[in-house]
Each structure stands twice: as structure tokens, then as C-alpha cells.
Amino acid sequence: MKKTMVIGIAGGSASGKTSISRQLKEIFEDSASVSIIRQDDYYKDQSDKTMEERIKTNYDHPFAFDNALLAQHIQALLHGEMIEKPTYDFVEHNRSALTETIYPCDVIVLEGLFILEDEALRELCDIKVFVDTDADVRLIRRLKRDVKKRGRTLDSVIEQYSTTVRVMHERFVEPSKRYADIIIPEGGHNLVAIDLLITKISSIIKKNMV
Template sequence: MENILVIGIAGGSGSGKTTLTTRLAEQFPEEVTVIRHDDYYKHYEDLTLEERKLLNYDHPNAFDTELLIRHLMELKQGRPVECPVYDYAVYNRSGRTRTIQPRQVVIVEGILIFENRSLCDLMDIRVFVDTDADIRIIRRIQRDVVERGRSLESVIGQYINTVKPMHEQFVEPSKRNASIIVPEGGCNRVAMQMLLSQVRSHLRGED
């Protein structure tokens, strides 16, 4: 495939980047494919569940970003990839993969995708979703307790020990690599319309 548009959507945990990604993809179900950095958490087969729970999942070293880069390059060349599938319940890869097909627009989503320069260089548009910390922690608690089966104590402990300090050390500074900063993610109608317009122009061959 030629002239694939790659959009990176980053931001802190609970910022609304997944909502923005989902709403964009829903508008163009046949033309957009999504690849998520979270699925590229490293595989820890030699660690017990309790040991895996203690790992820092908000540090760049927690991700196999090199594999994501290779997969994104394959998609840009028009070739499908086998993406790992992460299982939040066991804090590890599931052992399964899912096939991601190359399409005219590829959205890459994750908290740290702008931290890596080589990954950034593969993106045509880099969107950073900027949301107040209080809102982000509330959303994270709701998501992890309800959707991922975590205890409230574990979510708060992880936020204090790793999420907040890693956000300040890595995620927030990566904002300088963004081409667009969007307050409130998918709830920002003006930003959403701008991105939709960019995608439509690309699909019409106007960029």
C-alpha cells in the first residue's frame, strides 16, 4: 500500500486517548486500523503472578517497543502483522496474537509512544491528549476496578508508586514531541472535527 497515514495518540493513563482513538476508528471502519502500545508489554514467563504485579508497567523498559516499530514498518509497507494480545488479569501476554491488517490510516495509541524518537518518526500526526490529573486517576480507578478486576487498594498503590512518577518523568515531557495537544480527548469536539477532516482529506488523496 502507498501513502498510509499514521496517527499517534498519546497521553497519560486515563486521559481519554482510547476514547479519541475509538471514535476516530468508528467513523472510518473500513479505512482505519488501530495498534496499541499496551499489547506490546514484554512477556514475563519466568515470573510468578505476584512478582509480575510488582513490576513497573509505566516505564519505557516495560514495553517491547522495538517489536512495535517493526510491526508499524510492516504495516506501512502494506503487510499484515501478528500483534501480541496482553491479558491484564494475569499481568502478562496471553500467548495469543491477533492479525492487524494494513489500511489507509493506522492509529498508534499508548502512554509512551512519543517517548521513543524512532517510533515518533514513523508518525505523520502526533496527538497528545492533555487531561487534568484528578480526572485521570478517577478514570483509571473506574477502569481498572470494573473492567480489569483489580482491587481499589492495588490501583491506588500502583498510581502512587509508579503511574504518577513515571508520568512526570516520561509521559509529560514527551508532550513536546506532539504536533497537536488536545484537552479532554474524545470529548473535545473541535479537535475531533479537525482530526476527522485530516483523515477525510487523506482518504480523498488531498494531502
Template sequence: MLIIGIAGGTGSGKTTVVRRIIEQLPQGEVTVLPQDSYYRDNSDIPLEERQKINFDHPDSLEFELLVDHLTALKKGETIQLPTYSYVTCTRGEETIAVQPTHVVIVEGILILGNKELRELMDLKIFVDADADDRLSRVITRDIIERGRDVAQVLDRYKKTVKPSHLQFIEPTKRYANLIVPQGGNNVVAINLLKQYIEQNLNK
């Protein structure tokens, strides 16, 4: 099994990179574990307080469960992937059965900051993007997917997203084996990744 970690700031284009990689590989060869599925359940606190949670802080994630799941997949075991709602800031009751495949991609802003998780990865990638481009994507995404208005997005960006990026995300770039600027638009980097994966699949 080949385990690839793809990190980068919010709105950097990580998901696009993952999608481009999957599109170029045989169907059923790749499993994606999104960091977003492993946010802690916050159903025990009022909704108003939940909406103030800093999702760009390592404490918001249940890394222990993600490490356990990745370890189980390496052993050939099926896992139950949690589901998470950004609207209610809680975990869903339903889970998704995920079976081991030849390639597992772990994707998320904070994944390179956890030592146990890093040690399970064969390749670590950091998707880099200009701060203005990331903010533009965050505004669009949060309005469409998370029911926020522009003022809420900008306030959150100023208070939590930007400071957390500088403190917890940007420094993890040093752990990356490969830094991909321009996200999913970097065709050369995507092709190199595809070749690397195919070489490992053929072994």
C-alpha cells in the same frame, strides 16, 4: 499510508479519542495498534512479582517489535498483533492478524517517548486531561478490567503511575503536533482530526 500517534497519560481519554475518530471514518479504513499489546511477556517470573511491574515505564514495552510491525504495515505486509493480559501480566498464545489500511493509529501512554516510533508517524497527538479526572478513570477501569480494589489502585498510582507520568509521559508532550485537552469530549479537535485524515485519504 497515514500513521497517527495518539499519546497521553493513563486515563486521559486516548481510547475515546481513537473511537470517535474511527466512528467518523469509512469502515475498514483504520487500523489501531494499541501500545498495550506490546508489553513484554513476563511468564518467566512469579505472579506476585509480575503484579509489581511498572507498566508506565518504557522498559516494560517491546518497542522494537512495535517498530518492526509498523514498518511492515507500511510495506503492505500483514502482521501478527500480540495479545496481553493485565490479569496474569503475560502475553497470550494467540495473535491477531492485522492487515495494512490507509490509516494506522498507534495509541498508548509512552509511544511519543520512542524516537524510532516517532519518526514513523505523520501526525503526533497528545491527549491532555486534569490529573484528578485521570485518577478517577484509572480507579474505575482497574477495578472493572484488571481485578484490583481501590486501595491497590491508589497505592499503585502513588508509587508508579504518578511518578512515571511526570518522568516519562508528560515530557513527551513537546513532541506532539497537536495537544487535545478534554479528551474525547473535545468535539472541535475530533472534527479537525477527521478533516485532516479525510484530506489525506482523498489524495
């Protein structure tokens, strides 16, 4: 019987989660067998807040995410149903009006800060991965990403990292490492670990074709 496998990838901000997911998607881009679902797209809607209020939101706390909707969507996919996945606008600090249609598939790669921290999400994962990258490397990557791609200023990124990102990482993200089946140092640069995931995904797809 065909079974969808869920691979959960967690880790600190800018640890390399998205890089790993992107590489996996590129390998299987000619196939409808793999879907990437990012927890970042499930930030709560903030249309009722002013821009100033949105900026002050602690985006590195689990409460910033609609994990109930995310879990509901994963369960729907596992039951063979399509979903309309939300998307997030990081410049507007708010959920976008655009959605993305996701169809049932062989493998769901679920990535985000709190995939292993949230019990309901954790229990949906067949393979639990934690991307373990040094704090100084994550900070440098976050600075480059947020300034270039998310319209942030250098000072605002440093302020956010100092006041919330580092604190929330130590409180919520780092402890979730104990739930991982696999720990990957250095994220997308760890080619051996990525090859192992590719091999596992390929075997699932091949098994479901029988």
C-alpha cells in the same frame, strides 16, 4: 502513490487516548482504511515470572514495553505487509496467546503512553498528538477502569498510582508533550479536536482512492 499515514496519540494513563481512538474507529468501522494499534498490547511477555513477580512490574516505565517489536510492526505495515499483533491480558498481567491480524491500510492510529517519548516510534508518526487531561480526572478514570475492567482492587490502584504512575508520568510522559503537533485537552470529550482528526483521516482515504 498510495501512502499510509501514521497518527500517534500519546498522553497520561486514562487521559482519553483510547476513547479518541475508539471514536475514530467507529466513524470508519465500515472501512478497512483505518487500523488502531495500542501500545498496551506490546507489554513484554512475562510467562517466565510468577504472578507475584508480574504484579510488582512497573508497567508505567518505558522498559515494560517491547517498543522494538512495535516499531518493526509499524514499518512492516508501511511496507504493505500484514502483521500478527500481540494482545495483552490485564487480569493475568501477561501477554495473551491470542494475536490479531492487521492488514496494511490508509491510516494507522498508534496510541499509548510512550508513543512520543520513544524516538523510533515518534519518527514513524506523520501527525503527533498529545492528550492533556488533569491529573485528578485521570486518577478517577483509572480507578473506575481498573476496578471494573481489569480486576484490580481499589487499594491496589491507589497504591500503584501513588508509587509508579504519577512518578513515571512526570518523568517520561509529560515531557514528551513538547514533541506534539497537536495538544488535545480532555481527550474524547473534545469533539472539535476529534472532528479535525476525522477530517484529516477522510482526506487521506479520499486521496488514496484517486
